[in-house]
Amino acid sequence: MDFFLSLRGSKAGPFSIFKVGELLERGEVTPETLGWHRGMEEWLPISEIPALDAVRERVLAEKEDRESEAAPGPPPMPDRPPMPEPPGPFPQAPLPGTGAAPAQVLTRAAAIDPPRPFVRFFARMFDYTLISVLVFKFSAIEIVQPHVGESVADFMTRYLAEMQKPEARQFALALVFSLIGWHVLEAFLVHLLGTTPGKAIFGLRVTTNEGNRLPVLTSLGRSFYVYILGVGFYQFPFILIGMVFSIIRLLTSGACLWDQHLRTRVEGKPLGAVRILLAIGAFFVLLLLQSVSYS
Structure with a gap:
């Protein structure tokens, strides 16, 4: 069973029951921290979730044992009772209840980024466009362009006729194998660099x-x-179904199906103005290369 926790006002998880126990033991979460698992109607404190009773009681028992072992013994009896000191002002002493609350320590594993499905979508579309442009660049196919004043019916007739040529079929086959090869290369890039x-x-x-x-x-x-479930082999309508399903699941649960099953996550830096301009410029360069290939 997977559990989600509320950390710093954000949903974190999924965590296994052993991971929740580890976070409790290290003090990174408390019994008052809100949690949720599939089947619950609302978020509740960890102390009120029946599925976590056993791990919570074990952590509390171990904590009490450690505190009792570390507690010092009683001091030796004094020869005579010490004289009480006269009361005096203590301007340096803080008032009760006004001290700053201890900051909750979060490890990197407990931190969570917003899902940002559309940022991930455009990142994958950039990789797809990059591979497509490279295949176009080295292929002999001529892309059908509409003529000035040409009707839609005439254009579609010319387009379908062009797609029946052997060059078009060879291009489609080359694109399919190139995308399969790209996903192999993507795996090694993510393994070595963590990114594409x-x-x-x-x-x-x-x-x-x-x-x-x-x-x-x-x-x-x-x-x-991702190649099978996320983009549906890049074939319509499977690519549309896969992307819509992935976006909905990412918005509702915070993780795609493959990230949850493989225990992976996608970290992201803030998308500032410089990075947005960089992305627009990169797409513009790809479109420019694509137009050169078509001309």
Whole structure:
């Protein structure tokens, strides 16, 4: 069973029951921290979630044992009772209840980024466009362009006739194999660098839930998870279904299906004005290269 916790006002997770116990033991969360798991109607404190009773009681018992072992013994009896000191003003003493509350310590694994599905969408579309432009660049196909004053029916007739040529079929086959090869390359890029060209432009990085680099098999599995379920082999209508499902799931649960199953996460830097201009410029360069290929 996976649990989600409210940390610094944000939803964090999913965590296993053992991870929740570890966070309780280290003091990074308290029994008053709000939590939720599938089947609950609302967020409740950890102390009121029945599924966490056993781990909470174990952590509290271990904490009491450590405190009792570390408690000092009684001091030796004095020869005579000390004389009480006369009361006096204490201007330096803080008033009760006015001290600053101790800051809650959060590890990197407990931190969580906003989902930002559309940033991730444009990052993947940049990678897809990059591969498509490269395939166009080295192919002999001529892209059908509409003529001035040409009707839609005439253009579609010319387009369908062009798509029946052997060159068009060879191009489609080359694009399919290029995208499969790209997902293999993407897996190794994520394993080595944690990012791809599109993700780097948008400030995204893929890590494990603990913030570590992905193992190569996990990275390869994630890449083809996305290829099959996320973009539907890049074939209509499967690509539309996969992307809509991924966006909805990311907005509702905070993680895509493959990230939850493989225990991975996508970290992101703030998307400031400089990064937005960089992304627009990168897409413009790709479109410029694509137009040169068509001309």
